[in-house]
Amino acid sequence: MIATIEHVINNSIENDYSKSISIEHRKKFAQFFTPFPIADAMSKWILGNDQLKSVLEPAFGLGIFSRAILNHKKDVYIKGFEVDDTIFDNAKKHFENTENVNILLQDYMYNDWKNKYDGIICNPPYFKFHNYDNKNILKEIETNLKCKLNGFTNLYTLFLLKSIHQLSKNGRCAYIVPSEFLNSDYGKLVKKHLIKSKTLRHVIVIDFEENVFDDALTTASIILCANDNLTQRVKFSNIQSLQDLSKIDNIITNYPNLSDAKQVYDFSELNPEIKWKAYYQKQNSIKFKNLVPFSTYARVVRGIATGSNEFFTFSSSKAKEYNIDEQHLLPCICSAKDVKRAFFNLQDFEELKQNDKSVFLLNAQNSTDKNVNSYIRKGEGEEINKRFLTASRKPWYSLEKRPPSPIWVSVFNRNGLRFIRNEANISNLTSYHCVYLKESGLFSEIDVDLFFAYLLTDTAKLIFQDQAREYGNGLQKFEPNDLNKAMILNLNCLDNDSVKKILDFYKLYKQGINCIDEIDKILIKNFKMV
Ligand SMILES: C[S@@+](CC[C@H](N)C(=O)[O-])C[C@H]1O[C@@H](n2cnc3c(N)ncnc32)[C@H](O)[C@@H]1O
Incomplete structure (x- = not known):
């Protein structure tokens, strides 16, 4: 029994628990724990509300956020929700002498809609689901938030929407979530809500070399929200290492002022329909001129499921x-x-x-x-x-009726997209997407060899990169629409001489001579902005 749980300001409790519980059990409940330094940095945002009396921890686990908060401020009332009785019993024991922490063995999504809190802090569970397996949760959200969700989403975004709804006046919310929603279709509605509610203040994208969460293959972002009227601006920051966490301290201490105006946008400038990586990551396409959407020349469709x-x-x-x-x-x-x-x-x-x-x-x-x-x-x-x-x-x-496509493209990648010329004219399962060239249209028609030669280049990969979904550990995924919406160089702008040279190098490459660099040089000469 531990008398002063708030003094456990490291991950020892989580580590002991992880050693004693099977990975299957932890996966079942999405039990991936927040590293203490991150939890501590997030708790400072909550503590920055000088009217802080009540705190909610919606996905309690072993109460890492409660420990971080209590370590700085003892006189707050904390309510926690947890659905797994194993971890709940464990947490109860640890917090049994801490009277101001009340942990409930209840599903957060179905409870507590009416209560408001001065601080909400959370690392929510990540579960993908379609509306056919979780109709009730979507209904719960729709009734309480009066917004219609589409069929496919992820539980963590619903936790976030609910928590924003539960902020009291001047209340603050800190969430650590996969960055995926910032750049995916299912995230559009959440982004819309963050803009409309005018609560979003900061998006801190964690680009660590290693995974933030030991076993979960994902990149993370910290989302800081406030239900006050102190600013109309949202700042995006990137942190590359645990040392960079001091940047968050800075942001919090200076709020609502910003120490620099880099990557800062007014609510009116934020577009929920686009990938938000445009706001926090250098876009490679801006280095080139004469770009057109990939869909001008080709259409990407997933392989046979x-x-x-x-x-x-x-x-x-x-x-x-x-x-x-x-x-x-x-x-x-x-x-x-x-x-x-x-x-x-x-x-x-x-x-x-x-x-x-x-x-x-x-x-x-x-x-x-x-x-x-x-x-x-x-x-x-x-x-x-x-x-x-x-x-x-x-x-x-x-x-599924899907004719063989002349080109395949890999779905998951570590070193940039991999395009394959399907000369065998056979079908493919979902590990590759199919790329079909458009055959009609006066301007969109393109020679398959020229097009494929382009797809092999580093230039093409660099520009596609703007649309990639990051999965942590350098792993990237492209959905068919990521590629359809990606930009490519308009090869119809090339003069006949350049086209001929590209095709000559392409022929050599097919014979085993690695001369893709030469094609890159031609593209850079023709398309690079000076
Ligand atoms: C990603 S872990 C985070 C745990 C801890 N807060 C941390 O950051 O280390 C998510 C926790 O939420 C719990 N959980 C999953 N679904 C839940 C739900 N619907 N309501 C409340 N808790 C839930 C899981 O059992 C797990 O302990």
């Missing part, structure tokens, strides 16, 4: 085992790592096939073949037909 790769994918030996003839199988790239080079041709496909890689999908629609039928019955025995995707298809084993 089967609903059960285990059931639908086939290697040669699996086809043999179930006596499935190749005429019922669709050649398909099933794993991103099976493609090693920028060109994928029929010979590469044959090689994968010989090596017994999964390179086929069951293509059973309209088949009367008895072996195919018995494989389908086997799938039904395993209830593959009742999965989310298969249940909505007719028949359940039909494949």
Whole structure:
């Protein structure tokens, strides 16, 4: 038993808990703990409200924020919410001698809507969900906040919206959340709300080399809000290391004044529809002239989603085992790592096939073949037909209609986007997106080789970078629409001589000579702003 819990100003309690509990349990409840120095910096924002009497910790865990606050100020009343009874029992024991902390074993999203607080501080759980599995929460939000949410979101944004609603006059709120919502479609509504409520004051993007949260693959941002009328401006800051946390101290001490006017925007200047990385990250596209949206030349669509790769994918030996003839199988790239080079041709496909890689999908629609039928019955025995995707298809084993695309692009990347020229003309699963060139339109038509040569360059990667979603540890993801909305150089502005030179280098590259740098040089000469 610990008598003075507020003096535990490190992560020892969280570390002991993590050692004693399985990772599965922690994942189930999204139990990733805030490093104490970050919790302490956030607590200073809350403590900056000189009328601070009541504090809410909506996702209590082991009360790291309560400890940080109590360490600086003892006479506050704190209420905490927690849904997991294991961590709740643990926290209760630690805080049993701290009378002004009241922890409730209740779901924050369904309780306490009527109460207001002078300070709300939180590292909320991150769970993606669609409206079909969490209709009730969305309804709760819609009724109380009078705003309509779209089908896909993440629980942490809903926690944030609710907390902003629960701020008393001059109340302050500090949240640490994945940066994802700043740059994703589901974040638009939250950003709209942050602007409309005029409560957003600071967005502090944490760009640490290492992950902030031990096991969660995510980058984080600290969102500071205040329900006062002291300013109309929002500042974006970037911090690269724990040492940089002193920047937050500065921001807090000087509030509402700003020590510098860099990355500061009026509410009227903030656009909820765009990726907010434009406000805190240097945009590479501004270094170039004559840019057009990628969608001018091509369209990106996600690869085939089967609903059960285990059931639908086939290697040669699996086809043999179930006596499935190749005429019922669709050649398909099933794993991103099976493609090693920028060109994928029929010979590469044959090689994968010989090596017994999964390179086929069951293509059973309209088949009367008895072996195919018995494989389908086997799938039904395993209830593959009742999965989310298969249940909505007719028949359940039909494949999405998606013709092979001439170019693939990798979804997850560590070193910039990877484009592949699909010379084998085969299909692909979701580890690659399909890139289809637009064939109509007077101005939009483009030679596939010229286009692909461009996609291989560092210049193209640099400009695409503006649209990437960061996942921490250098991992980046691109959704199809991130690419459709990305900018590319307008290759139609090139003169015939430059086009010819690019195509000549491209031919050499195909023969194994690494001369992409030369193509970059031509692009820089033609498009770089001076
Ligand atoms: C990301 S952890 C943060 C814990 C702690 N506040 C910290 O920062 O170290 C989120 C916590 O919220 C709890 N939780 C998950 N869903 C919840 C809900 N709907 N209502 C209240 N707590 C919830 C989890 O069990 C977990 O302890």
